[in-house]
Amino acid sequence: MQIHEPLNQLIPEQKTFIESVDSPLTEEAVMAFEFGFSTEHPQKFSLWEAQFGDFFNGAQIIIDTFVSSAHTKWLQQSALVLLLPHGMDGTGPEHSSARIERFLQMSDSHEDRVDGEDVAWSVVFPTTPSQYFHLLRRQMIRDFRRPMVVISPKILLRFPDCVSSLADMAEGTAFEPVLSQTKPQATKVIFCTGKHFYALQSRCPPDTAIVRIEELVPFPAVQLEKVIRSFPNAKEFVWSQEEHRNNGAWSFVEPRFRNILGVQMRYAGRGPLCCPAVGIAALHKKEEEELFRATFGK
16 A cells, blocks of 8 residues: 655655654653654654643653753753644633643743743744744754744634735745734733734724734743834733633733833733633633623723
8 A cells, every 4th residue: 555645746856755654642652752853853843733732731741851941951952843722712621721821931031131042942822824834944944953832723723814825924024923913093002822812803992902922932022122112102001811810821921021121011811710711611701701801991
């Protein structure tokens, strides 16, 4: 039997090829293999994708001991990419959160000064196909190797507003750590990450601007400072997230906005919870409505 790989037959003179191999259903073993492969073969691209973002917890030992800190401990470089589906879509506690807060806490990003590229890993939350393309491309054309954690909501795969043109991926384009609406007249600026932007955008009034942080680590303080200056009439800055208050990026971004950018933000989102999401659809809907009221209210 001959296996047909369409990506291996893109052009007649193709010189590089992919190999698809089934793996056992054990997160720890497979991630350990992928990490080791990425260190031994730095010119080859290794990606580990969870069926749901929170399934990485089966590989927590590998993440804690190797992926997050191998370079700091042993100067061992790896370009391993973790793809973690994430989104508060009413699917219950076990199929909602990639536990962004854990990956942010494990980073060596600074709270009181601008990060450099020497952080232990990148934590990103791309919201368009072109941003995702540029991230993957950047991961391999850099002259150094660091792991990258990609928060990747499944809902955006078929979301009609989540589109890019070929021009967005053409020569001269690159990944943008911050994406901002152009509204110099805005009196309120809402900062957010990920697919939450699309829910906010559909409800956003004319006097409010939304800013997406596409890369959390390294924290894009320089780009954010420039964006903040583009809103001279802003009187209120809000951090809106779909995750619960003790989850998501709030506890990570708040001290950086305050210490580095001199911006005091108001939190708008769900309250604290001991698990990633509620398990009752009616409660999820009620939380969602309260979230939007808090975001766009006073």
